Every structure is written in structure tokens, then in C-alpha cells.
Amino acid sequence: MATRSSRAPLGQRSTNIQNGSASTKSSLLGKKDSSSKSIAFERKASDNSNNKGISSMSSNTLRRALSASSANSEASSNAETGASGGFVKKQYVSSSSTLTNKTNTPPDSIITEHRKRPNGDGYTVHQYMRGKLLGKGGFAKVYQFTSLDTNKIYAAKIVPKANLVKNRARQKLQTEIKIHRTMKHVNVCEYKHFFEDKTNCYILLEICHNQSCNEMIKRRKSLTEEETRFFMLQIIDAVSFMHDSNVIHRDLKLGNLFLSKTMNIKVGDFGLAVRVDSSDEKRKTICGTPNYIAPEVINGNKEKREHSFEVDIWSMGVICFTMLVGKPPYESKDVKSTYRRILNNEYSFPKGKVSSDARAFISSMLQSDPSLRPSLTELRQHAFISHNQIPGSLPSSCTYSAPSWSTDEFGELQVVNPTSALDINISNSAPAPQAKPASSASSKFAIYDEVQSTSKPAVSNDDRVINKLSGCVASCRIDDDEVREPPPSSATSQDPKPSPAAANSDEVSVLERMHSNLDVCLANFERIQNGGGKMEARAIAMVEESTWVSRFVDYTSKYGLGFLLNDGSSGVYFNDSTKAVLSASSDSFVYIERRKSNSDSTSEPLATYTLSDYPEDTLKKKVTLLQHFRNYLSEQQKRAEDTGETQPITSDSTKSKAPEDMIYMKKWIKTKHAMLFRLSNDTVQVQFNDETQVLISSEGNLITFVDKEKNRTLHSISDIANNQQTDVSKRLKYAKEILSQLISGTKR
Numbered sequence: 001m002a003t004r005s006s007r008a009p010l011g012q013r014s015t016n017i018q019n020g021s022a023s024t025k026s027s028l029l030g031k032k033d034s035s036s037k038s039i040a041f042e043r044k045a046s047d048n049s050n051n052k053g054i055s056s057m058s059s060n061t062l063r064r065a066l067s068a069s070s071a072n073s074e075a076s077s078n079a080e081t082g083a084s085g086g087f088v089k090k091q092y093v094s095s096s097s098t099l100t101n102k103t104n105t106p107p108d109s110i111i112t113e114h115r116k117r118p119n120g121d122g123y124t125v126h127q128y129m130r131g132k133l134l135g136k137g138g139f140a141k142v143y144q145f146t147s148l149d150t151n152k153i154y155a156a157k158i159v160p161k162a163n164l165v166k167n168r169a170r171q172k173l174q175t176e177i178k179i180h181r182t183m184k185h186v187n188v189c190e191y192k193h194f195f196e197d198k199t200n201c202y203i204l205l206e207i208c209h210n211q212s213c214n215e216m217i218k219r220r221k222s223l224t225e226e227e228t229r230f231f232m233l234q235i236i237d238a239v240s241f242m243h244d245s246n247v248i249h250r251d252l253k254l255g256n257l258f259l260s261k262t263m264n265i266k267v268g269d270f271g272l273a274v275r276v277d278s279s280d281e282k283r284k285t286i287c288g289t290p291n292y293i294a295p296e297v298i299n300g301n302k303e304k305r306e307h308s309f310e311v312d313i314w315s316m317g318v319i320c321f322t323m324l325v326g327k328p329p330y331e332s333k334d335v336k337s338t339y340r341r342i343l344n345n346e347y348s349f350p351k352g353k354v355s356s357d358a359r360a361f362i363s364s365m366l367q368s369d370p371s372l373r374p375s376l377t378e379l380r381q382h383a384f385i386s387h388n389q390i391p392g393s394l395p396s397s398c399t400y401s402a403p404s405w406s407t408d409e410f411g412e413l414q415v416v417n418p419t420s421a422l423d424i425n426i427s428n429s430a431p432a433p434q435a436k437p438a439s440s441a442s443s444k445f446a447i448y449d450e451v452q453s454t455s456k457p458a459v460s461n462d463d464r465v466i467n468k469l470s471g472c473v474a475s476c477r478i479d480d481d482e483v484r485e486p487p488p489s490s491a492t493s494q495d496p497k498p499s500p501a502a503a504n505s506d507e508v509s510v511l512e513r514m515h516s517n518l519d520v521c522l523a524n525f526e527r528i529q530n531g532g533g534k535m536e537a538r539a540i541a542m543v544e545e546s547t548w549v550s551r552f553v554d555y556t557s558k559y560g561l562g563f564l565l566n567d568g569s570s571g572v573y574f575n576d577s578t579k580a581v582l583s584a585s586s587d588s589f590v591y592i593e594r595r596k597s598n599s600d601s602t603s604e605p606l607a608t609y610t611l612s613d614y615p616e617d618t619l620k621k622k623v624t625l626l627q628h629f630r631n632y633l634s635e636q637q638k639r640a641e642d643t644g645e646t647q648p649i650t651s652d653s654t655k656s657k658a659p660e661d662m663i664y665m666k667k668w669i670k671t672k673h674a675m676l677f678r679l680s681n682d683t684v685q686v687q688f689n690d691e692t693q694v695l696i697s698s699e700g701n702l703i704t705f706v707d708k709e710k711n712r713t714l715h716s717i718s719d720i721a722n723n724q725q726t727d728v729s730k731r732l733k734y735a736k737e738i739l740s741q742l743i744s745g746t747k748r
């Protein structure tokens with residue numbers, strides 16, 4: 001079959017007009033939908049709609065959008081790209097009723113599918129465990145699903161049936177599935193399976209671990225030309241495949257370009273796609289996303305509104321511009337102005353930012369006359385793509401930081417230092433200490449604590465270590481498929497120096513008490529069956545006031561582990577096992593030296609300084625790092641708060657603490673499934689890769705459990721024992737295992 005991309009330029013096809021949406025006769029949801037009405041979704045006035053898909057908007061609705069009030073324009077300033085008029089949290093309302101985003105399934109619930117046997121003779125039962133929320137759309141919520149039959153992981157788009165009451169909405173879903181399931185291409189997010197139960201419809205999709213290009217641009221602001229070329233070429237491939245299958249996507253935008261684990265583009269969301277009967281067929285329904293919509297789709301004159309494959313080329317021009325510049329070309333304060341700018345083709349490149357090849361590439365796609373837009377073959381041959389280097393692959397660190405390039409022995413472009421989480425430049429940085437090979441073959445975990453004299457921490461990415469660990473947690477199933485795995489450290493462990501006996505015995509006794517409490521709880525449920533009861537108010541208050549690590553960044557490949565506590569203070573556990581913690585509300589910081597080996601003091605030597613007054617000769621580099629880590633983590637925290645991903649750090653918890661009360665990180669351990677932090681107030685926090693957490697009080701008798709939805713619940717150890725809460729107890733089992741290692745590491 002001749003590829004679409006090798007045909008004549010798209011616009012030169014005949015203008016034979018056939019209206020109406022692709023009718024679907026399948027009986028999804030058990031009902032035949034004979035409605036030929038177009039779907040009319042519009043957005044809440046409070047939503048910024050510039051980047052939201054508009055599905056088959058009626059001309060009345062369009063007129064309303066064109067005359068949108070200034071109230072709308074105000075809402076438009078919440079941009080996906082950080083600029084005005086951009087992307088918003090997805091929520092649609094139907095023309096009459098608010099669509100529900102409730103999927104009616106509790107977190108971590110088991111979803112059961114009754115699958116009809118192929119011969120029609122009864123059902124087979126299949127179960128999935130619902131995991132973390134991957135994202136929300138106007139139509140659906142998307143969760144990680146693990147098949148309990150096969151252990152395979154999917155992204156499951158859950159559409160509540162309450163949102164499908166109207167024929168039009170059902171038809172949209174039917175069309176989406178009907179088209180999506182035929183789209184098998186390496187750069188298209190794969191449709192896997194559909195099923196429904198009483199309350200929801202479930203579409204199982206290939207999981208894309210690195211979110212969408214939308215989140216990447218939000219974090220990065222803009223991409224390099226090399227990365228843009230890499231992505232554009234894959235988009236060209238995906239769109240060529242769709243067009244060759246007579247499918248027009250009609251909603252190509254950053255938010256629908258998902259990124260796989262290996263950073264390849266996976267085009268998704270076929271909710272507005274249409275399959276045309278022939279390559280000449282034109283459509284007239286208005287759909288797309290304001291910032292990305294082609295002028296021929298907006299055109300007020302119905303006869304002129306016909307559009308075809310060229311609308312996708314236009315959107316690709318918008319995508320390319322947004323990747324390089326950081327905001328869409330026609331973005332403005334409200335939808336009406338955005339449409340006006342699109343119709344007048346009013347956009348400009350920021351000075352000195354975009355190369356002439358890239359400008360020419362984008363401008364060729366952003367031509368008002370669809371017939372003048374290039375074919376996909378022409379795009380592939382364009383100088384921007386064909387005369388410049390394209391990297392063979394990208395590391396997932398590109399989702400948050402710009403890569404540096406070098407060429408390999410074959411002259412191929414490759415990324416240097418792909419795992420760096422931070423781009424920290426220290427002017428007076430000392431040469432990195434030489435790492436020695438791991439010496440402790442018997443240790444299951446690497447332990448980062450003050451007993452080590454090593455200037456590089458021990459490391460847990462030794463395969464042997466991980467294998468042993470996997471063995472010890474075989475009974476405790478924890479999702480391993482987690483995006484936010486810290487980059488591997490390049491350091492290796494050294495022999496720990498003998499540590500002061502007195503100090504360690506103190507330390508060990510606290511840990512042992514904690515461990516034995518967990519042991520009693522987990523190993524002997526019956527014995528304490530009736531010993532529990534409600535937690536005293538005092539105990540609850542104690543836990544509520546507790547301190548934990550809100551976020552961290554593993555940069556042990558160079559400097560150390562940075563952390564942000566829930567009280568707003570931030571700190572670093574440096575690779576030489578010294579620590580520092582910076583107050584949330586003042587510029588004072590505490591620096592914690594390693595305990596001297598000849599000292600028998602149980603406490604660590606602390607010194608308090610301010611950022612403007614400290615011994616620069618010895619601490620300049622560390623203080624610079626401390627501030628870099630603080631800035632980086634606070635920015636991450638702020639972003640997460642803005643997107644509602646995390647609870648804000650409350651002003652109450654940021655209240656100033658006396659330096660001697662400031663809490664810092666005493667030790668940390670990285671395992672395959674979790675990070676364990678031991679804080680200076682003796683609590684232990686285990687942060688699992690699936691984003692759940694357990695916090696164990698210093699006595700080991702109070703547990704705070706944070707589930708995947710970030711719900712924080714307090715438990716007394718006996719509560720857990722009585723209820724045998726599997727979720728909490730399986731994590732406690734694992735925590736206990738790590739704790740044992742911490743104890744033996746501390747005893748050494």
C-alpha cells in the first residue's frame with residue numbers, strides 16, 4: 001500500500017464533502033446507539049479551555065466560545081506550559097450536567113472482570129489490582145492496573161457510567177475504542193482490552209511510565225532542538241501510520257503524547273479521532289483543542305469549515321513550536337483571542353531562540369491554507385529533520401533536565417551523564433574521592449550512616465545485594481514498576497571504620513526496641529489480640545506532630561542525598577556522612593560532623609551557623625549545595641502543591657525551630673523497593689517505590705501509614721495486629737527486614 005506520506009501533498013485532494021460522524025453499530029455498554037447527533041462538550045467557565053479537546057462542538061457552542069466573557073479570560077492564565085492561556089486540570093461539564101470524576105472504586109481495590117467465553121457459554125473471572133492514579137481527563141481517570149492472572153501492568157482508563165448517560169457520550173467512547181484498537185504502531189499507545197462492570201467502563205492501555213510531553217514541558221520550560229527532532233520524527237511516524245489507515249487524530253497536543261519508559265512517543269487519546277472512508281473525505285464537525293486547532297476548523301462559514309488530514313499537520317506545527325519555545329504559538333488570554341490569532345495566523349518566534357531550520361519547519365506546517373502544508377514525507381525530508389543530528393535515544397532524566405550531548409565513536413549523538421537529577425556547578429568543588437569496591441559481601445543492604453568513614457556512601461545497586469533483598473521480600477508484593485526510582489548511584493561502599501561503642505549501643509537499643517515491637521506485632525498476632533484498643537489522644541497528637549521526609553533527591557553519584565521535611569526545613573546527607581539542615585523560616589542552619597572515632601559521646605557534634613556567617617574555608621561547597629538542594633526540592637514541592645499532587649506544607653509546620661530542635665537525617669538505606677530514612681528524632685520512615693509510606697515512632701508502637709492516594713492514617717501497633725491490615729502489615733514486614741540490617745550495620 002502506498003503510504004499517505006508518499007502521496008501528493010494533502011491539500012491537493014478533491015474537496016468532496018461528506019459530513020457526519022463515523023457511525024458505530026457495535027453494542028458497547030449493551031445498547032445500540034442510533035443517535036447521529038454530534039457530541040457537544042464545552043468547558044466550565046472556570047476552566048481554561050485553550051488546551052482541552054473540544055469534541056464536535058456545535059456552532060452555537062462555538063459562537064459562545066468566541067464571545068467568551070472576560071471571566072473566561074481570567075481563568076485562562078493557568079497554563080499547562082506555565083504561560084497564560086494554557087493547559088488546566090482536566091474537567092469537563094456536559095452541556096447540562098457535571099460529569100462525575102468519581103470512579104466508585106476504593107484505592108487498592110480489586111476490580112473483577114466477568115469475561116464472556118468466546119463460545120458464549122458462561123464467563124471467566126479475571127481480577128486486577130487498582131494501583132496509583134496516573135492522571136485525570138475530562139472523561140476519565142487513569143489508574144495503574146495489575147492483572148492478578150498475569151502480573152502484567154496496564155494503564156486503565158476508568159470511565160464512570162454516570163458520564164455515559166447521554167448517547168453522544170457513549171458514541172464518543174465507542175468511536176474511541178473502535179479506532180484505537182486498530183492502531184498498532186510502535187509510537188501509538190497500545191489499546192489492550194475493554195470491559196465493564198455495573199458502575200464503570202475500563203479501557204486497558206499500554207502503560208506509559210514517563211507521563212506526557214505536557215508534564216515534561218511544564219518542568220523543562222522548553223526542549224533542545226535535538227530532543228525536539230527526536231520526538232517530531234516519532235510523531236511523524238505515528239501520524240503517517242494513522243493517516244495511512246484513514247484515521248485523523250484531530251486532538252494532537254502535548255498532553256496526548258505519552259512517553260514510554262524508554263522515552264519513546266506513544267500517541268494516545270483517540271477520543272476525537274475519526275476514520276474517513278477515503279483519503280478525500282472532509283469533515284465539518286468542530287473539534288480539537290483551542291491552542292492546537294487548525295484555522296479551517298474554526299472557520300465561521302460552515303461550507304468552508306471542511307477539514308481533513310491536514311489538521312493533524314497543523315497541530316504538529318503547534319507541538320513543535322511549543323516544544324522549542326515553551327508555549328503554544330497562538331496562546332492568548334482567552335479562547336476568543338486565541339481563535340482570532342489562529343485565523344490571522346499571528347505568531348512570532350522569540351528572538352534568537354529557534355534556529356532557521358526549525359523556524360522553516362514550523363512555518364511550513366502553520367500555513368493557513370491546508371493545501372500548502374507539507375506531506376509527512378516532505379516533513380521527514382525537511383532540513384530540520386534530515387540535515388541535523390538526531391539522538392538515538394533519550395534518558396528519562398530528560399523529563400526534568402536538559403541533556404548535554406557528545407558524539408560516540410560512530411559520530412552518533414548521545415546524552416552525557418543521563419542520570420543527573422540536578423545540574424549543580426560548584427566553583428570550588430574538590431576532586432571526587434575515589435570509590436573502592438564493595439567490601440561487605442554479607443550485607444544485604446548498603447547503609448549510609450555516621451559510622452562510615454567513607455567519603456562516598458555505600459551503595460545498594462549491587463546486583464547481588466538486590467537479589468538477596470528480593471529473596472527476603474518475596475512474601476511481600478510491592479509494585480516495582482514505579483516511575484520515581486532514584487537514579488543509580490555510581491559510588492561503591494568502603495569498609496566502615498569501627499564506631500564508638502557507647503554511642504552505638506545507645507543507637508542500637510532504640511532500633512532494637514523498635515524492631516522487637518514490630519516483630520511482636522507481625523509475628524504473633526494472637527498474643528496481643530486483645531491487648532490493643534484505641535490510641536490515646538496524646539499518642540495521636542504525638543504522631544500528628546511528627547516529622548517526616550516530604551521529598552528527597554538522590555544525588556549520591558556526586559554530592560549526597562537532599563531532603564525536604566514536612567516542617568519546611570531542608571537538608572543534605574553528604575557523601576562524606578556529614579549532614580546539614582537549613583531552617584524553613586530563617587537563614588540558620590545546623591551542620592553535623594561525623595562523630596570522632598575516639599569519642600565516647602553519644603551525641604553528634606552540632607554547630608549552628610547562618611548563611612551569611614559560617615566558616616567559608618571548610619563549608620562553602622556544602623552550603624552552596626545545601627541551598628541548591630533546598631531550592632530544587634522547594635520548587636518540586638511547590639509544583640506538586642499547585643497540581644494538587646501533594647498537601648501544602650502548612651504555615652503551622654514551618655514555624656521556626658530552635659537549632660538544637662531541628663531534625664536532620666541520621667541514616668538512610670536504599671533498597672530495590674524502598675528508601676528507609678532514620679531521622680534524628682529517632683523515627684524511621686520507609687518510603688516505598690509505589691509511593692506508600694510507613695512511619696514508625698521511636699518506640700515502634702505507633703505507625704503512620706500513607707497510602708497511594710496520600711491518605712495518612714494512624715495506627716497503634718495493636719490496631720494493626722487486630723485488624724491484620726494486609727496493606728500496612730506487609731509493608732511493616734518489609735520495614736522490619738530493613739531495620740534488621742540497619743541494626744546489624746550499626747552494631748558493626
Ligand SMILES: Nc1ncnc2c1ncn2[C@@H]1O[C@H](COP(=O)(O)OP(=O)(O)OP(=O)(O)O)[C@@H](O)[C@H]1O
Pocket residue numbers: 053090134135136137138139140141142155157189205206207208209211212255258268269271
Ligand atoms: N497509557 C497511559 N499511561 C500512563 N498515563 C496515562 C495513559 N493514558 C492516560 N494517562 C494519564 O491520564 C490522563 C488522562 O488521560 P486521557 O487524556 O486519555 O483522558 P480523557 O478523559 O480521555 O482526556 P480528555 O480530557 O483529553 O478527553 C493523561 O493526561 C495522562 O496523565
